[in-house]
Amino acid sequence: MFVQLLCTVLVIINLCDDVSAAGRPRHIVFIVADDLGWNDIGFHNPDIITPNIDKLAREGLLLNHHYVQPLCSPSRAAFMSGYYPFKTGLQHSVILENQPVCLPLNITILPQKLKELGYATHIVGKWHNGFCSWNCTPTYRGFDSFFGYYGAMEDYYTHVIRGFLDYRNNTTPVWTDNGTYSTLRFTDVATDIIERHNQSQPLFLYLAYQAVYGPIEVPAKYEAMYPNIKSENRRKFSGMVSALDEAVGNVTKTLRQRGLMDDTLILFTADNGGGVDESGNNYPLRGSKFTVYEGGTRAVGFMYGSGLQKTGTVFDGMIHAVDWLPTLTAAAGGTPVSDRDGINLWPSLSTASPSPRTEVVYNYDSHPQPVQGHAAIRVGDYKLIDGYPGPFPDWYKPEQVTSSLNTRFSRDSANQYQLFNLKDDPNERNDLSNFRPDMVKKLAARLAWYKKQAVPPNFPETPDDLSNPALYGNVWSPGWC
Incomplete structure (x- = not known):
């Protein structure tokens, strides 16, 4: 009982997070x-x-x-x-x-x-x-x-x-x-x-x-x-x-x-x-x-x-x-x-x-034929996809049969941006890239900062x-x- 009480007090000051309730x-x-x-x-x-x-x-x-x-x-x-x-x-x-x-x-x-x-x-x-x-x-x-x-x-x-x-x-x-x-x-x-x-x-x-x-x-x-x-x-x-x-x-x-x-x-x-x-x-x-x-x-x-x-x-x-x-x-x-x-x-x-x-980098791949999407970043509520997003771009219900050919984005879409507000649109149905060029510019700059830290793909x-x-x-x- 004493150990549990002590841990309860110490957790408040982040000194007991490394032990279980039993100490x-x-x-x-x-x-x-x-x-x-x-x-x-x-x-x-x-x-x-x-x-x-x-x-x-x-x-x-x-x-x-x-x-x-x-x-x-x-x-x-x-x-x-x-x-x-x-x-x-x-x-x-x-x-x-x-x-x-x-x-x-x-x-x-x-x-x-x-x-x-x-x-x-x-x-x-x-x-x-x-x-x-x-x-x-x-x-x-x-x-x-x-x-x-x-x-x-x-x-x-x-x-x-x-x-x-x-x-x-x-x-x-x-x-x-x-x-x-x-x-x-x-x-x-x-x-x-x-x-x-x-x-x-x-x-x-x-x-x-x-x-x-x-x-x-x-x-x-x-x-x-x-x-x-x-x-x-x-x-x-x-x-x-x-x-x-x-x-x-x-x-x-x-x-x-x-x-x-x-x-x-x-x-x-x-x-x-x-x-x-x-x-x-x-x-x-x-x-x-x-x-x-x-x-x-x-x-x-x-x-x-x-x-x-x-x-x-x-x-x-x-x-x-x-x-x-x-x-x-x-x-x-x-x-x-x-x-x-x-x-x-x-x-x-x-x-x-x-x-x-406050931010997540989904991926950055400089390979000329990206497999898992070229690049994407989320900062706050906004998400920017840069180029090829991957081979399955739709919303698929459980028994829907799908093939990798079901894509509306080609691998050549290197200059194409998509922008989403994930707070308002978690299912990514409304591309805002044409309406918020300021946000596209902001997130693209942040992604470019990460690009400088990337090493070549080892593949x-x-x-x-x-x-x-x-x-x-x-x-x-x-x-x-």
């Missing part, structure tokens, strides 16, 4: 859902069955303006590094399995920061920050253990991509899980880590699910939860979301059984918007994964648990993926990180007070022959760059 360093569980759209979750869409996630979001802090990158490698690099991807060379597309590319090794990333604070650090699931060198891989970059895969995607059951295995326990290939659905397997590994964890040490668990990225595969019992959905792919996709929800419920159940839940801070986020060509959905937001519209970049997200003083509420302040390194480091009791693009939002999130972030066009898995026992493997 111990808090555990942190960082859950990433792959390609989960704005309209793919129960608390935004009652047709989707996600009771476990909905309960956490409803009883926690719902992040209403949480931004990520339009694709997965860039977002994951931002989570880990605290830098915008256009400063690490990862702004163009995703890291391909045969490219000698990884998140730059001279950056101290999130698990390394937390290890310095005494945390046990574990990653389960998707890495996708590069693996051509062992030094690029998770257990060489601050994680005590790794179970999952290095690349972008793979079969949920065989764990094979392009004919070769990408599935490891630490550094050892795992051949024995053929036929095991990855959402269930990753949950088993995560709950085992929680069950075996020494409670005297703070835990950082980065749980990066494969779900709900393609291929669209799910056990039949989850698909059967959606008999009213006519589209087979959307029905299966929705089942994948419900399998993910059950997985999250099993993780939180294990935390409670181990007596860790009251001392745990949970962060849940998508890595980008849903892919409308892969049955994901972001309605009523505009666009899709790949685009710098809100549908590609405004992510489903919430926090729950230890240190949040005002729960059951919505946080409307701006947040970007780059903010999680300084924010979680601060929540863990570390010295505030102030030398990166990310901002320490823990004082704001822990008290549900206004965010100090080799020619595959490296040394990456061939046939050279490594038919497994996608490090050691060739």
Whole structure:
């Protein structure tokens, strides 16, 4: 009782934010859902069955303006590094399995920061920050253990991509899980880590699910939860979301059984918007994964648990993926990180007070053929898109079948601006660029300031022959760059 009272007093003067109510360093569980759209979750869409996630979001802090990158490698690099991807060379597309590319090794990333604070650090699931060198891989970059895969995607059951295995326990290939659905397997590994964890040490668990990225595969019992959905792919996709929800419920159940839940801070986020060509959905937001519209970049997200003083509420302040390194480091009791693009939002999130972030850069890509939108910035309520916004520019309803050809903007639209007031027009239906040239000029100047800080995209066009898995026992493997 005395410790709780003392912490309550000290939080007011920001001296006790690094401990749980029990006076111990808090555990942190960082859950990433792959390609989960704005309209793919129960608390935004009652047709989707996600009771476990909905309960956490409803009883926690719902992040209403949480931004990520339009694709997965860039977002994951931002989570880990605290830098915008256009400063690490990862702004163009995703890291391909045969490219000698990884998140730059001279950056101290999130698990390394937390290890310095005494945390046990574990990653389960998707890495996708590069693996051509062992030094690029998770257990060489601050994680005590790794179970999952290095690349972008793979079969949920065989764990094979392009004919070769990408599935490891630490550094050892795992051949024995053929036929095991990855959402269930990753949950088993995560709950085992929680069950075996020494409670005297703070835990950082980065749980990066494969779900709900393609291929669209799910056990039949989850698909059967959606008999009213006519589209087979959307029905299966929705089942994948419900399998993910059950997985999250099993993780939180294990935390409670181990007596860790009251001392745990949970962060849940998508890595980008849903892919409308892969049955994901972001309605009523505009666009899709790949685009710098809100549908590609405004992510489903919430926090729950230890240190949040005002729960059951919505946080409307701006947040970007780059903010999680300084924010979680601060929540863990570390010295505030102030030398990166990310901002320490823990004082704001822990008290549900206004965010100090006033602008977000969605992307800046100088490659002549931008994949995930050329450039965009938000300052206050206004958002400017410069040039090509990405291949899916419309407003797509859940069962609407879409192809990448459905675009009204060509890749040659380099000089075309779009301007939106997101406060009045969150779904980006009214382009104000012809009516507010003053605002276009202001935001373009700000974007040009960031352009000066950008490094060239690190995206080799020619595959490296040394990456061939046939050279490594038919497994996608490090050691060739």
